[in-house]
Amino acid sequence: MLKVLQEFVCHYLRNPNFRELYQKDQDQALLLRGANPLEKELIKKLNHTHLDRTALSLRNERYDKRRAEFEEFFHYLSKFTDIDIFFDTFVRLYPTGSVSRKEEMNRFVNFSKLFIKENNFPEILTELLDYCYRVTLISDTPRENREEAYRNKEQTINKDTIFKLLEPYEVVDYKYNLNLLVEEDLSVESILEITPSKTKFFIQKNYKMATSSIVLEIDDPEFFQSLSNQESLQTILSKGNSSEGETVDNIQYLLKENIAIIKA
Incomplete structure (x- = not known):
């Protein structure tokens, strides 16, 4: 029982796709999580307003980390597109943020390259993305x-x-x-x-x-x-x-x- 509750909270907080499904169709979302009747009742009694605030806080924390690593890239990309929509699309594709910093950065680089290409944005943005990536990796490497x-x-x-x-x-x-x-x-x-x-x-x-x-x-x-x-x-x-x-x-x-x- 505890495991199902923990997994539900984790998915609800981290995965906007699952969170939206739950808000639209609780029974379908809980069926996907394999919750039994008792677990369903306990989950429905959770403070979802508090969970929503926590989910937003986690999203913003993740956003702030990527922006700090790719500061110049974020600055210029925001001149071409809505940066929040861009980042939320990334989060939907990669809802699990609890990985190593390098793995998360690699995900972000791969996603951003494809995003630039699909939207026919200037090639120089891809090079700026790579520049930010390399500067951050070197910064993280021991002397x-x-x-x-x-x-x-x-x-x-x-x-x-x-x-x-x-x-x-x-x-x-x-x-x-x-x-x-x-x-x-x-x-x-x-x-x-x-x-x-x-x-x-x-x-x-x-x-x-x-x-x-x-x-x-x-x-x-x-x-x-x-x-x-x-x-x-x-x-x-x-x-x-x-x-x-x-x-x-x-x-x-x-x-x-x-x-x-x-x-x-």
């Missing part, structure tokens, strides 16, 4: 070089010095310049006018703020590749993409911001 970063203070640089980018990080290529969306608040008209412009981003776990990420646009891919390859300053300078002073200044900035360290 892999924490001890090295703490030891790496006040070290001098010479041409034999080798540098290391702190992990985790990834370099991502996009078809569009997402900075146009991230750094501005564009209108629908302006978004529709954006043309492809390949952009490369460096996304890294923030070593100064444990629950966030650092995002840099890469305008010198070879320089970042040299750092990723853990090449010496002399090797980096030999490639001659920038002046020695500019290269050293860039490295000093990366060291200061705990983006890179001097390899022991």
Whole structure:
């Protein structure tokens, strides 16, 4: 008996499809849950007004979590569609929200990609969705070089010095310049006018703020590749993409911001 009651409350709170069915046809909904006559009577005596308030609270909590993870995406998608209808459609498709954060994010990404495609919304929204997803995942990933970063203070640089980018990080290529969306608040008209412009981003776990990420646009891919390859300053300078002073200044900035360290 207790199990049936618990399952009913769980489905009622989490599943809007079941909740609507119960509100329209109690007997049919309870038949689906396999409730016996006594269990039906107990269920009908529950405070459904309170259950409805709790269901709304759970929905809003789930909404707030996804919005925090995909903040820029939510902001721009709301310019093209009713964001509440969009999210409620997602909830109806995936009524069970009690899964791991990554699994829930994967569900949301898959749903959103299909939603964008079916509604013929701009392709750049799909890239913005992916951008938010990657930034959040990196933010959630533990700092892999924490001890090295703490030891790496006040070290001098010479041409034999080798540098290391702190992990985790990834370099991502996009078809569009997402900075146009991230750094501005564009209108629908302006978004529709954006043309492809390949952009490369460096996304890294923030070593100064444990629950966030650092995002840099890469305008010198070879320089970042040299750092990723853990090449010496002399090797980096030999490639001659920038002046020695500019290269050293860039490295000093990366060291200061705990983006890179001097390899022991």
